[in-house]
Amino acid sequence: MLTGKYSDPDGGGNVFIATRVYALLTAVIIVAALFYNLNLAKKGKKVYLRRIPGLDALDECVGRAAEMGRPIHVTPGLGGLTGTSAPQILAGLEIQSYLANKCATYDVRLFCSVSEPEVLPVAQEIQKASHIAAGRPDTYREEDIRFLSQSQFAFASAIIGIIERERCVASVMIGAFAAEALFLAENSAQLGCITIGGATNLYQIPFFIAACDYTLVGEEVFVGGAYVSQDQTKIAGLRAQDIGKALTIAVLIVVALYTTLTGDKSLVKILNM
Amino acid sequence: MRKALPTAILSFVATIILVDYWFKVPVINNAAKDITTWVSLIANVALGLGAVNLLLVHSRHIRLKRQEWGNSTVLIALMLFVAVVGIAQSSNSPTYRWIYDNINVPIGSTLFATAAFQIASASYRTFRARNVEAALLLLTGIFVMLGKVPLGEMMASWMPTFAQWILDVWNTAAQRGIMMCTAIGLIIISVRVITGMERGHFGSGE
Numbered sequence: 296m297l298t299g300k301y302s303d304p305d306g307g308g309n310v311f312i313a314t315r316v317y318a319l320l321t322a323v324i325i326v327a328a329l330f331y332n333l334n335l336a337k338k339g340k341k342v343y344l345r346r347i348p349g350l351d352a353l354d355e356c357v358g359r360a361a362e363m364g365r366p367i368h369v370t371p372g373l374g375g376l377t378g379t380s381a382p383q384i385l386a387g388l389e390i391q392s393y394l395a396n397k398c399a400t401y402d403v404r405l406f407c408s409v410s411e412p413e414v415l416p417v418a419q420e421i422q423k424a425s426h427i428a429a430g431r432p433d434t435y436r437e438e439d440i441r442f443l444s445q446s447q448f449a450f451a452s453a454i455i456g457i458i459e460r461e462r463c464v465a466s467v468m469i470g471a472f473a474a475e476a477l478f479l480a481e482n483s484a485q486l487g488c489i490t491i492g493g494a495t496n497l498y499q500i501p502f503f504i505a506a507c508d509y510t511l512v513g514e515e516v517f518v519g520g521a522y523v524s525q526d527q528t529k530i531a532g533l534r535a536q537d538i539g540k541a542l543t544i545a546v547l548i549v550v551a552l553y554t555t556l557t558g559d560k561s562l563v564k565i566l567n568m
Numbered sequence: 569m570r571k572a573l574p575t576a577i578l579s580f581v582a583t584i585i586l587v588d589y590w591f592k593v594p595v596i597n598n599a600a601k602d603i604t605t606w607v608s609l610i611a612n613v614a615l616g617l618g619a620v621n622l623l624l625v626h627s628r629h630i631r632l633k634r635q636e637w638g639n640s641t642v643l644i645a646l647m648l649f650v651a652v653v654g655i656a657q658s659s660n661s662p663t664y665r666w667i668y669d670n671i672n673v674p675i676g677s678t679l680f681a682t683a684a685f686q687i688a689s690a691s692y693r694t695f696r697a698r699n700v701e702a703a704l705l706l707l708t709g710i711f712v713m714l715g716k717v718p719l720g721e722m723m724a725s726w727m728p729t730f731a732q733w734i735l736d737v738w739n740t741a742a743q744r745g746i747m748m749c750t751a752i753g754l755i756i757i758s759v760r761v762i763t764g765m766e767r768g769h770f771g772s773g774e
Contacts (some may be wrong), residue, residue, distance in 0.1 A: 309592065310591055310592055310593065311590065311591055311592070312589075312590055312591065312592060315589065315590055318590075319590050321755075322755055325752060325755050325756065325759075326755075326759055329756060329759055329760075333765075375611065377607045377611070382754050382757050382758055382761075385757065385761055385766075385769050386757060388768065388769040389766070389768035389769060392768040392769065393768070411611075411614070411618075412611075412614035412615050412616075412617050412618030412619075412621075413610065413611055413614035413617075415614070415617060415618060415621055416614075416617065417769060420770070421769065421770070424770075437624075438624070438625050438628060441621060441622075441625055442617075442618035442621045442622060443622075446672065446676065447676075448675070448676045448679040448680060449675075449676070451679070452679060456636075456639075460635050460636060474680060474683070477683050477686050477687060477690065478679065478682065478683060478686060480690070481686040481687075481689060481690050482686070484690070484693070485689070495750045495753075495754075497743050497746060497747060500746070502687070502690070504694070505687070505690040505691055505693075505694040506686070506690040506693075506694075512746060513746040513747075513749050513750040513753070514746075514749040514750050514752065514753035516750075516753070517750075517753040517754070517756065517757045518753070520766055520768045524768070528765065529760075529765070529766065532756050532757075532760050532765070532766075533756075535756055536749075536752055536753055536756045539752040539755070539756070540748070540749055540752055543748050543752065
């Protein structure tokens with residue numbers, strides 16, 4: 296039964312919300328670029344993908360863990376499956392999925408910590424499915440995937456506790472992070488882990504760069520799933536992303552030149568809408 | 569079916585939320601409001617799941633007398649105590665507030681305060697002129713840090729202005745570049761998840 300009460304955001308009674316027209320236009324262009332590139336990928340067009348050392352290092356982590364017989368720790372960070380942090384958490388879970396497959400294959404123990412209870416069953420399912428796919432359902436341990444706390448420093452210190460007690464060789468922190476980023480990354484490094492960090496939060500990226508061995512910056516966080524799978528249909532999405540970036544740069548150059556040369560700020564006002 | 573059904577539900581719900589953002593269609597708008605309420609309900613139910621997971625993991629630690637099992641005992645005891653106080657007296661009661669204000673907040677603040685020492689040790693490792701990029705980072709760091717303290721101004725009167733110029737022009741330009749690219753990446757990953765193209769988070773072999 297529908298019980299929600301809706302309030303008109305801009306009044307006027309029009310069906311379309313006019314103040315959001317440019318957001319819609321941007322989304323339509325990027326989505327069109329995505330489907331165009333997807334079509335090209337299905338026809339067999341290969342897309343060049345530059346190397347991302349942070350994602351290449353995931354295999355290094357698994358290799359080192361297998362050699363030393365010690366576990367790896369991964370976390371998608373502080374956030375749930377709803378709200379603004381959801382895409383980062385999903386990107387972090389993509390990385391967990393890749394690591395879980397590799398770890399299940401090479402019999403490496405993978406600890407995963409989450410900060411929101413609704414992420415827990417998803418993370419558990421990822422790990423369980425990986426062990427089943429690798430033909431080792433008996434090596435799956437439900438206790439390795441843990442809900443720790445919604446409080447950021449309790450979450451971070453609990454992770455460091457796990458890394459220290461279980462003597463993890465690598466700490467992978469790709470997803471949504473806030474003030475606990477430095478605490479996590481620096482303590483992981485002090486414990487001798489290979490550290491891979493990835494965040495879209497502008498204030499936390501410098502901390503990861505300073506404290507981690509490898510860092511994924513901004514949009515690189517979202518390419519993890521496509522990069523590690525090398526699936527051309529997924530990589531097509533990255534090409535659409537690049538088209539979006541090129542268009543954004545072109546618009547910025549045109550508007551900057553026009554405004555500088557004419558002194559007319561009408562285009563700036565339009566972009567601010 | 570294990571992946572198709574969740575993807576179908578996700579696509580349906582996401583379409584309602586997207587239409588609600590751009591269009592004024594009362595049925596859709598009211599449905600979107602309801603969905604956001606359901607999200608809160610599901611999240612609260614999931615909290616119970618999280619509590620059960622904590623109890624299972626830590627009771628196993630205590631049973632098997634694993635390393636630092638005493639901490640698990642304290643965690644379970646405190647979790648149950650706070651839950652009982654919250655249920656019996658509500659989360660606005662003086663006892664509950666006292667626990668939060670005098671235990672939770674100071675511990676969080678203490679851990680946050682250690683960030684100063686951690687940034688010092690992280691900087692010590694990072695700010696070494698191992699290559700051109702690292703040398704540039706080191707130089708920029710020195711100028712910005714000196715420009716933000718009185719010593720910098722004593723050394724050269726232009727230091728604070730130069731440091732601010734680095735922050736306002738170079739730093740802001742790079743930050744906005746990262747921000748715009750992240751926004752485009754967000755749109756792409758959201759479309760891929762909504763349309764079921766990105767299914768790694770369902771696990772197994774993706």
